[in-house]
Amino acid sequence: MSSGPSKIAETIVGVFVPPACREEVLGDLYERYRSAGRYGLDAARTVPLVIASRIRRTANPQVLPMQAFALYEAFLGAAWFTNRAFLSERWGLPRLAIPTAIRTARIAPGGRLCKARGAILIAVGARPTVRCAVRAGIARLAADDRLGSRASELDPVLRVRVRLRVVLRTAPVVSTGQRSLAGN
Amino acid sequence: MSAPDSLGQFEQLVLTAILSLHDDAYGVTIHSKVQELARPKAVSLGAVYVTLDRLEDKGLVASWMTEPKRERGGRAKRCYRLEALGERALQESAATAKRVWDMISEVWGKDWAREWGKRWGKEVG
Numbered sequence: 408m409s410s411g412p413s414k415i416a417e418t419i420v421g422v423f424v425p426p427a428c429r430e431e432v433l434g435d436l437y438e439r440y441r442s443a444g445r446y447g448l449d450a451a452r453t454v455p456l457v458i459a460s461r462i463r464r465t466a467n468p469q470v471l472p473m474q475a476f477a478l479y480e481a482f483l484g485a486a487w488f489t490n491r492a493f494l495s496e497r498w499g500l501p502r503l504a505i506p507t508a509i510r511t512a513r514i515a516p517g518g519r520l521c522k523a524r525g526a527i528l529i530a531v532g533a534r535p536t537v538r539c540a541v542r543a544g545i546a547r548l549a550a551d552d553r554l555g556s557r558a559s560e561l562d563p564v565l566r567v568r569v570r571l572r573v574v575l576r577t578a579p580v581v582s583t584g585q586r587s588l589a590g591n
Numbered sequence: 592m593s594a595p596d597s598l599g600q601f602e603q604l605v606l607t608a609i610l611s612l613h614d615d616a617y618g619v620t621i622h623s624k625v626q627e628l629a630r631p632k633a634v635s636l637g638a639v640y641v642t643l644d645r646l647e648d649k650g651l652v653a654s655w656m657t658e659p660k661r662e663r664g665g666r667a668k669r670c671y672r673l674e675a676l677g678e679r680a681l682q683e684s685a686a687t688a689k690r691v692w693d694m695i696s697e698v699w700g701k702d703w704a705r706e707w708g709k710r711w712g713k714e715v716g
Binding site: 434457461464 | 617618619622635636637638640641644645648656660662663664666667668669
């Protein structure tokens with residue numbers, strides 16, 4: 408009889424198990440090990456429920472909807488800013504809820520599960536979220552499109568910076584990339 | 592002591608399993624005991640974890656980690672024990688189940704109760 412699962416299999420399963428209960432869940436799966444297939448099946452049936460349970464235990468029911476709403480707003484703003492026609496499509500607005508749900512699910516367990524992995528998850532999840540939130544805010548503020556056709560030629564990040572300058576009524580951003588675009 | 596919430600059927604099974612396992616109540620043993628109690632229904636290990644988490648949140652059970660064991664790949668067990676509130680909730684559930692049993696056997700007759708008693712006895716044996 409095989410003694411236990413391979414290190415690779417355990418590592419893969421371990422990535423998905425929340426750190427707060429990884430020790431006992433991996434230990435229990437190890438103890439129940441009969442074959443590689445059975446181990447995979449056991450893990451596939453157990454881990455999603457463990458994750459859901461951790462989310463339920465650790466997520467703050469008041470903060471989570473606010474986070475989800477802020478994320479949706481951010482994606483809405485980004486869509487408004489980059490591809491406005493998308494919003495008027497039939498399933499445009501509901502489709503924006505998909506990345507919101509994914510991002511919210513990443514934030515929810517990452518907050519309190521484990522210091523190290525939680526910090527990484529928050530860092531990974533928060534950076535684009537903040538970026539999107541900034542874009543959404545700028546998109547709302549920048550009611551007048553003073554850049555005209557030139558704005559669509561700029562890369563998204565630079566465009567945000569340019570719009571920010573427009574909003575703040577300061578001199579336009581002059582960077583190497585923009586000079587070359589302006590030259591064209 | 593505050594009154595315990597009423598228990599769901601699966602929660603009753605998990606608490607009964609913990610009660611019967613004494614100090615050896617952890618994921619694998621609780622799961623196999625619950626599977627035995629829930630026969631012929633299949634029970635997943637994940638469902639047991641979810642229920643254990645919920646019972647712990649309600650204060651019905653307490654858990655602690657053991658030393659790492661070689662037979663578990665060097666990993667520790669999380670063992671569970673009933674808290675006073677859990678024992679009380681289980682007693683109330685058992686009393687309710689007894690009342691249900693008495694009422695049904697009163698309506699359907701003593702013969703029916705004896706028949707089912709025999710059938711359960713066979714299953715257990």
